[in-house]
Amino acid sequence: MGAALTIPFTDSGNEVRLWFTEYDEAIWKLVHKGKEHPRIKVRLPDSLKLYRPDELEDAVRGADYVVIAVSSAGVRPVSARIKGLVGGETTCMVVAKGLEEVEGRVFRMTEIVERYAGVKRVVYVSGPSLAAELAKKQPTFVVYSSADISLARSARKALETEYYRIFLSDDVVGAELSAALKNVYAIAYGIATGSSEKAGVPRENLKAAVISKSLEEMGNIIVRCGGKKDTVYGLSGIGDLYVTATGGRNSMFGRLLGSGLSLEEAVEEMKRRGVGVVEGYRNAKVIAKFLAEKRIGREEAPLLFSVYDVLYTGASVEKVFKALAK
Amino acid sequence: MGAALTIPFTDSGNEVRLWFTEYDEAIWKLVHKGKEHPRIKVRLPDSLKLYRPDELEDAVRGADYVVIAVSSAGVRPVSARIKGLVGGETTCMVVAKGLEEVEGRVFRMTEIVERYAGVKRVVYVSGPSLAAELAKKQPTFVVYSSADISLARSARKALETEYYRIFLSDDVVGAELSAALKNVYAIAYGIATGSSEKAGVPRENLKAAVISKSLEEMGNIIVRCGGKKDTVYGLSGIGDLYVTATGGRNSMFGRLLGSGLSLEEAVEEMKRRGVGVVEGYRNAKVIAKFLAEKRIGREEAPLLFSVYDVLYTGASVEKVFKALAK
Numbered sequence: 001m002g003a004a005l006t007i008p009f010t011d012s013g014n015e016v017r018l019w020f021t022e023y024d025e026a027i028w029k030l031v032h033k034g035k036e037h038p039r040i041k042v043r044l045p046d047s048l049k050l051y052r053p054d055e056l057e058d059a060v061r062g063a064d065y066v067v068i069a070v071s072s073a074g075v076r077p078v079s080a081r082i083k084g085l086v087g088g089e090t091t092c093m094v095v096a097k098g099l100e101e102v103e104g105r106v107f108r109m110t111e112i113v114e115r116y117a118g119v120k121r122v123v124y125v126s127g128p129s130l131a132a133e134l135a136k137k138q139p140t141f142v143v144y145s146s147a148d149i150s151l152a153r154s155a156r157k158a159l160e161t162e163y164y165r166i167f168l169s170d171d172v173v174g175a176e177l178s179a180a181l182k183n184v185y186a187i188a189y190g191i192a193t194g195s196s197e198k199a200g201v202p203r204e205n206l207k208a209a210v211i212s213k214s215l216e217e218m219g220n221i222i223v224r225c226g227g228k229k230d231t232v233y234g235l236s237g238i239g240d241l242y243v244t245a246t247g248g249r250n251s252m253f254g255r256l257l258g259s260g261l262s263l264e265e266a267v268e269e270m271k272r273r274g275v276g277v278v279e280g281y282r283n284a285k286v287i288a289k290f291l292a293e294k295r296i297g298r299e300e301a302p303l304l305f306s307v308y309d310v311l312y313t314g315a316s317v318e319k320v321f322k323a324l325a326k
Numbered sequence: 327m328g329a330a331l332t333i334p335f336t337d338s339g340n341e342v343r344l345w346f347t348e349y350d351e352a353i354w355k356l357v358h359k360g361k362e363h364p365r366i367k368v369r370l371p372d373s374l375k376l377y378r379p380d381e382l383e384d385a386v387r388g389a390d391y392v393v394i395a396v397s398s399a400g401v402r403p404v405s406a407r408i409k410g411l412v413g414g415e416t417t418c419m420v421v422a423k424g425l426e427e428v429e430g431r432v433f434r435m436t437e438i439v440e441r442y443a444g445v446k447r448v449v450y451v452s453g454p455s456l457a458a459e460l461a462k463k464q465p466t467f468v469v470y471s472s473a474d475i476s477l478a479r480s481a482r483k484a485l486e487t488e489y490y491r492i493f494l495s496d497d498v499v500g501a502e503l504s505a506a507l508k509n510v511y512a513i514a515y516g517i518a519t520g521s522s523e524k525a526g527v528p529r530e531n532l533k534a535a536v537i538s539k540s541l542e543e544m545g546n547i548i549v550r551c552g553g554k555k556d557t558v559y560g561l562s563g564i565g566d567l568y569v570t571a572t573g574g575r576n577s578m579f580g581r582l583l584g585s586g587l588s589l590e591e592a593v594e595e596m597k598r599r600g601v602g603v604v605e606g607y608r609n610a611k612v613i614a615k616f617l618a619e620k621r622i623g624r625e626e627a628p629l630l631f632s633v634y635d636v637l638y639t640g641a642s643v644e645k646v647f648k649a650l651a652k
Contacts, residue, residue, distance in 0.1 A: 201462055216559065
């Protein structure tokens with residue numbers, strides 16, 4: 001996603017720098033030689049400045065906007081590394097999705113950036129944006145959220161293009177929780193899809209019920225955590241859930257479970273496909289902990305906890321279908 | 327859908343009667359001989375009593391529940407025919423979706439039934455339920471709505487099965503408007519799908535934005551008409567929109583428009599496929615009139631009106647994409 005974002009950010013007239021993590025060395029070698037980026041299948045802009053893993057500090061220094069687009073687990077170490085280099089007029093844009101546990105407590109991504117990078121100007125980026133489509137300049141609509149909406153507005157002014165349209169919101173909690181929760185609900189959708197393939201009969205009615213129930217639970221959880229219900233029903237919620245459920249890896253994993261594979265077999269099969277452990281699997285555990293901290297019980301999110309139980313307590317996928325009738 | 331419903335209604339232990347309209351003579355002949363119903367591809371229950379077009383009065387007489395599952399245009403004449411035969415303890419269940427203009431004013435389906443059949447006990451049935459899936463007893467979750475929720479509750483008690491689950495709501499306005507509006511929004515989704523095929527590039531981000539914007543507009547319209555926003559975000563709204571957009575005929579029609587066909591060519595192609603004029607096309611016009619009656623302006627539903635303009639004022643499909651940025 002970081003690489004894909006360099007395309008609209010360049011088109012909107014900015015000097016753009018791209019830093020590669022230590023996991024991206026192989027990609028750096030290709031991009032450095034002017035070759036196609038292997039994940040998003042496009043050549044990156046010629047004007048782009050490339051930075052290797054040990055050059056993070058150079059990449060960040062003097063930037064107006066620092067966009068953190070690493071895995072959720074990477075947000076804390078990256079934030080710690082850029083501390084002191086960002087601040088004052090720099091705005092940190094956070095694209096990472098998920099919740100992370102630090103010293104026994106669960107934090108949202110922007111909380112980690114604020115805490116470990118020591119920045120106050122933070123904007124959260126969410127909404128349905130598959131990187132490969134954005135990189136091909138296909139129409140993409142996202143949301144910039146910030147408690148101080150003028151920050152999000154300034155970022156929009158600097159970064160919007162004809163094909164990358166930005167909406168504004170002050171509901172950071174709603175946007176971040178939607179982004180984290182949707183991965184788990186996408187597994188439920190995948191389970192419904194897989195069960196349909198196993199039965200050899202379309203089950204669109206069931207899949208629609210999963211989406212509907214997912215939104216209901218996401219809305220309730222977010223309101224309990226101080227966010228706004230409308231966020232769940234916008235681009236950050238249903239929009240992102242739609243692309244994740246109908247396309248992503250979380251749903252692929254659920255599909256394997258729904259088609260009859262055991263948890264171990266499904267994990268094995270995902271590895272065989274070169275995908276590894278999906279975010280929703282890891283997230284389900286930290287989300288369960290987060291909900292416990294917020295005193296949100298199982299009865300308030302039966303579908304979410306049914307997926308958790310399939311992943312962590314040996315429950316069968318039937319539990320997911322039963323949760324829909326609650 | 328009427329035929330499909332006879333299956334859970336029989337399974338829930340009722341004596342079920344099925345009346346065929348004058349358009350269903352060919353189907354009656356097959357079903358009467360014990361053959362498969364050609365639309366939903368199953369044999370109907372042996373215990374089912376069948377009634378021909380001129381036997382409507384016999385079919386209705388003495389029934390506890392009368393389920394009206396005809397086209398929206400058929401609701402008024404059917405209601406008028408059963409007037410006097412229903413009433414007292416009979417509950418009318420309305421499955422028809424859409425709005426209809428009568429003598430210059432636009433009415434919801436339940437209003438027409440109340441007015442022309444002269445009944446007071448009315449329950450509206452909505453939610454994602456593709457008939458062919460329900461007929462095969464695949465898991466289906468629907469909503470029974472009634473201003474007097476005890477009516478909906480009684481109906482659930484009489485009609486629910488393990489695979490046909492019923493939720494209750496008192497928001498008839500929200501359920502009916504969702505059911506009518508979603509056909510038009512499904513055309514917008516189809517246009518996005520068709521544009522993606524034309525471009526030869528996936529446009530899932532765009533399709534997600536259409537769904538998100540559709541829900542936002544549906545929510546605002548329904549609140550303005552006295553319904554509840556939560557209805558749009560449940561089975562009656564997003565649930566039904568999902569199955570209609572990803573599968574139905576309205577979206578097929580939009581797809582043709584999005585892939586570059588003119589309105590006339592798309593209508594022609596639909597006829598060639600044996601589908602004819604889709605509901606969303608007819609509905610868009612009566613919905614526009616309905617919104618004018620409610621003094622809801624174009625700026626409150628730009629996506630809806632962009633579809634209207636493509637269908638009725640010669641606008642290009644680009645207008646639909648522009649509406650998403652509003």
